[in-house]
Amino acid sequence: MSKPSLKQILKDLESKKISIRELNQDYLNRIKEKENLNVFIHFSEENVLKQIDKIEKDTSTKKLKGIPIAIKDLFCTKSMPTTAASKILENFNPTYESFVTQKLLDEGSIFVGKTNLDEFAMGSATNTSFFGNTINPLSKENEPLAPGGSSGGSAAAVAADLCLGATGTDTGGSIRQPASFCGVVGIKPTYGLCSRWGIAAFASSLDQAGIFSHNVEDASILLQSIAGFDQRDSTSAKVDIPNYFKNLDDDLNGKTVGIPKEYSIDGTPIEISQIWEDAIKVLEKKGVKIKNISLPHTKYALPTYYIIAPAEASSNLARYDGVKYGFRSDEIDSLDNMYENTRAQGFGREVKRRILIGTYVLSAGYYDAYYLKAQKVRKLIADDFNKAFKECDFIVTPTAPSGAFPLNEKQNDPIKMYLNDVFTVPASLAGLPGISIPFGKDKNNLPLGIQILGKHFDEQQVFNAALSLERSYE
């Protein structure tokens, strides 16, 4: 069987080789077959069939007409409930549509379901979800693997071919790391490229929507569909969105790639260093100049992130109080008591941990020592990248420090868990676009990922480099 491709399917639909109904029926069958992976928090065959009926009657031309897309359950959708994988939003039915999902609907795509994630996108294994773990489709029988996280359901949906593309969000690596674990392509664009309107907020200065797909070409098609300015998000950027797909060019001759020495970290498995070297060799053969660069504040990115993200989360999640929407505890003798019980019962362990740490670092007397300090270090991290990009066109690193780990691996130590994001967090803090593409295998024959980072709003260069590496690898 050839690898599925959105580009090919769009051609087949146009030439009437297949119909929208046949295509989606095929996907529906596979979703039902793979129910054991727990990819979806919400899936309704009836809902999908209704969407097919509707789009079949639509006579207009649309770019993604009839294309099955999976939506991370952090995006508010009118036609399906939205939970953020939390008990506190268990029965939430948005009365509005997020910017990103509205764009996809306008293009004629069909939403197959809402995918599982770490609760409020806080995690790296999709194991903090109130609705249970998602299983990595690449797992062998009886040895379930984690799909990565937080967008683990979306990555798994693409890997198991339950859709032709999926939306995700990335705050510190939540698209790139699961893409790497599941052997698919995942892009987090520049902060501000896609409106955050209608996405349940985690850390607003870092959150960014993006795409999972089977290959780089498909990602370029889909990203263009969800990008764009939106007045309702004050950090949404007013920039022209190029036709990424049409402009794709895998000729990298004369370009310069930056290789940051700080990304060689003690204790990184040999296979990770190996694929990194392999990728550099491939680029060299293609006429790319190799430039060793330095991003001196790299080691401070994780601790910076784990102050800023929880601080913003503690503020963003204050809205879940049992009054306006979602879950309310039964034990309510007083108003304060209602808040405290609702939030105690509605949030999971990791979310509470981050709210508590965020509240602490923002509390009177500690703000300067933690939050302000972290924002200053963040500036230095962003400056490192700005300097580096004066000498190179893009940067190549591994995506994650390991391949997919076993689902049941104990993650009692929060700091150990946070280390999953060591290669992805710095670019998040600097707001840069990054893509992960499958490249090489670990000793268990599981896929690994290479990450390509670009300048602000230079997604085209990121796609071009990714396409070039992808073609050399296949």
Add this chain to the structure above:
Amino acid sequence: MKIDKDTINKIARLSRIKLDDKESEDYIKDLNSILDWVEQLNEVNTENVEPLSNISSSTLPKREDVSKDVNSSEEILENAPDKLEGFFAVPKVVE
């Protein structure tokens, strides 16, 4: 140790999250280990460094000052766990 029992109780109260004794103990441990770990930021000299809060390289655009109907009170109340005559309903606050 930065976080003791009193501090965790204070933070939990500020966060409006009720913790039982077992949870308090676990979080004291977790938070102390995280705060010890982030301590390494003190190695970085940040004198005269402006804090970075907005990484968006574009300037904030202004919108036209016109009124718009975006949603109705009915829509806003649709997901409320308890409502009464067009308002959110909560437990009695004033005795």
